[in-house]
Amino acid sequence: MQKEIMSNTLKILCADMVQKANSGHPGAPMGLSDIAVVLSHHLHLNPQDSSWLNRDRLVFSGGHCSALVYSLLHLWGFDVSLEDLKQFRQLGSKTPGHPEFGHTHGVEITTGPLGQGVANAVGFAMASKYAQRILGENVISHFVYCLCGDGDLEEGISYEACSLAGHHQLSNLILIYDSNKITIEGGTEIALSENIARRFEAQGFDVFECDGHNFDSIDLAIKSAKESCKPALIIAHTVIGKNAVGVEGSHKTHGAPLGAEVVAASKEFMGFEKDQAFVIAQEVKSAFEASIAKGMSECEKWKKSLSQEVQSKIAELQNPDFSQVQYPAFKQGDKVATRVSNGEILNAIARSYSGLVGGSADLGPSNNTLLKNEGDFPKGRNLHFGVREHAMGAICNGIANYGLFLPYCATFFVFSDYMAPSVRVASIMKTQVMYVWTHDSIGVGEDGATHQPIEQLSHFRAMPNLLVFRPADANENIACMQVALEMKAPSAFVLSRQNLEVLSPVSKDQVQKGAYVILESENPDVILLATGSEVNLALKGAEMLKNQGKSVRVVSMPCMELFSQQDQAYQDSILSNRNKTIAIEASRGMEWYRYAKVVIGMDSFGASGKGDDLFVFFKISVEEIVKKAQEI
Incomplete structure (x- = not known):
């Protein structure tokens, strides 16, 4: 009887929250309340030490269950008050429409876009397995629980993530599937008919089923899942809007208040x-x-129980000293692709800091992301994500939020589109994940337009909190990495396939301001502004213009976001006159008009041909720079 009263209290709290806000989702929280009560008795949490490393991780992949999340956090004793529940979905409250990490005490990760939380949970489970290996099974022994629904399992990201979880036999992962057979548009049969149990069995999961409103049945399923040697899926057969009089089981309970009469009844x-x-x-x-x-x-x-050795190891992982990294030396005048220099830089960091983990979406040899002599997960630090960009990004969010590791993940820049939702969530959380995106422009060459990123730089530069670095050469790459390591934010490294001439060394302080003068002229007739491979073009263009009697300043801007954060005085010292500025970048580059009168870039998609020929064909060339400079 006590569990029933506990569950009904959750149902009413959630209904009241949505009703008062006149906004939200009462159906799923009311349908999951019985499961939440039983799960409470299995979870190992400590509201007084919410960052306890060996706590169980609980992820609500369906962020629309936020009313239930906040009710539970309040009832468990986290810093979420009854008044906070009354301010559900109000501006400035601790209880926003979907759970946000760092905003509400006890929320492990930001969820909302369906399927993300499933992949986040896989990331937590992978981080836990590796932590268990390096710290010991007596130190790390917790579970990762994820509540998900039909929408989560319909999104492709969950399939990718669960495929990897099954492959690695992540026995610490328990998915609880709220199978209420309802979607926003009606019953699930309008768009879903696959056998979920067989799907997960095929992916390497143990599958259990329970009556999601029978406390004993739920308890038995969770106990069985915890004893499994595989990742587990619990199919919980539930009724959406359970005990909502007159609308129980209806899709109408999903995304709107029940109404005063239904709540009262x-x-x-x-x-x-x-x-x-x-x-x-x-x-x-x-x-x-x-x-x-x-x-x-x-x-x-x-x-x-922790030994001094284990405590020291945890402290080392959680508080890295990147000042000890011995970065590689690159000789000025040599030709090195920034994807290659970045690989050497990652390996230098890995030698100094054992918490660096990561890998590629089956492109390690091309992305240069393999950590040498470090082994493969779960025994080593190299993560092989397979061709799973969607899940890769969200898995890294989970690894980062686990609290011990700094993850990176890699693919070709054009495929970063597949990762955009998880990069966006990382940016909202300000979670430190590093993205390595290579083959950054038409310099890709023969693979053609489908593999040549044009608009992606503009997209990610528009994303708040994300630092996008496009280094001009190997030395600037080092400085960019030094800056990124110190920032509590996600960072993207957009890197060349083709070799680039190594320029003179640049300091971290210069890159920290986003842009700096690489070739000075006190009173320039023309300012050439460029990033990445186009910096070298700008320098060659400046030399030709100098021979024609023009004074030219060349500015490298490896990180537009950092430059925009500088005071006006510094910005003016670098870019003193917009009307004299030409921006050069092999991308769509609409954002450059903020700083430049003329933009030399892409007005179309790319084409198939040799990279050098493509730069000439699309007029991203020394000749075009000189022509435009003469017109200013």
Whole structure:
């Protein structure tokens, strides 16, 4: 009876929150409340030490279950008050429409776009498995739970992530599938007919089923999943909007308030006063706190059990000293692709910091992302994601939020489009993930337009909190990496396939300001502004213009976002006159008009041909620079 009262309290709290906000999703929270009560008795959490490393991780992939998330956090004793529940979805509240990491105490990761949370959970589980290997099974022994729905499993990202989870036999991963057979448009049969159980069995999961409203059935399924040697899927057969009188089981409960009459009738049906809102009996609050009290006790035992060696290792992973990195030396005048120099830089960091982990979407030899002599996951630090860009990005978000590792992931820049949703979520969270995106322009050459990124730079530069670095050469690449390592934010490295001439060394301080003068002229007739491979073109153009009697300043801008953060005085010292500035970049480059009167870039997609020929064909050349400079 106590569990039923606990569950009904959750249902009413969620209904009240959505009703007061006149916005939100009551159906899934009410349908999952019985599972949430049972899960409370299995979770090892500590609200007083929410960053405890060996805590269980709980991910709500369906961010529309936020009312349930916040209700649970309040009842468990996290820093979410009853007043916070009353401010659900209001501006400035701790309880936004979808859970946000770093905003609400106890939320492990930002979810919202369906399927992301499933892949995040796989990332948590992978990080946990590797942490267990290097720290010991007595130190890391927790589970990762993920609640997901039909929408999550329909999104392709979940298929990719679960395929990898099954391949690695992540026995610490438990997915709980809220199988209520309802979508926004109606019953799932309008668009979904596959056998989910067989799908997951084929991917290497153990599959269990339960009545999602029978406490004993739920408990047995969770216990069985915890004993499995494989990742587990629990198919919980539930009813959306459970106990919502008159609309139980209807898609109408998914994304809109139930209405005052339905809420009142539902309260009466469950034994509550129909005209009272946000009521939590003291015995219910105490029951929820007691359900996770064992986690608090386990946390204290865990802390006392740690050896000095393990404590030191954890401290080293969580507080890296990147000043000790011995970066490679690159000789001025040599020709080195920035994808190649970046690979050497990653290996230098890995030798100094054991928390660097990462890999590529089956493009390691091309992206140059293999960590030498480090082995493959789960025994080593090299992650082989397979051709799974969607999941790769979200998995790295989970690895980063786990709290021990700095992850990187790589693909061709044109395929970064597949990663955009997870990069966006990382940027919202300001989570430190490094993206290595190679083959950055028409310099890709013969593969043609489908493999030549044109608009991607503009897209990612428009994304708040994301630092996009496009280094001009190997030495600038080092400085970009030094800056990125110090930033608590995601960073993208957009790198060349073709060899680029190594220029003179550049300092971290110069790159930290986003742009700097690489060739000075005090009172320039023309300012040439460029990034990446086009910096060398700008320098050659400046030499030709100098021979024609023009004074030219050349500016390298490896990170537009950092430059935009500088004060106006610094910006003016670099780009003193927009009307005299020409921006050069092998991309669509609409954002350059903020700084330049003329932009030499791409007005179309690319073509198939030799890279050098393509630069000439699309007029991204020394000759075009000279021509445009003469017209200013």
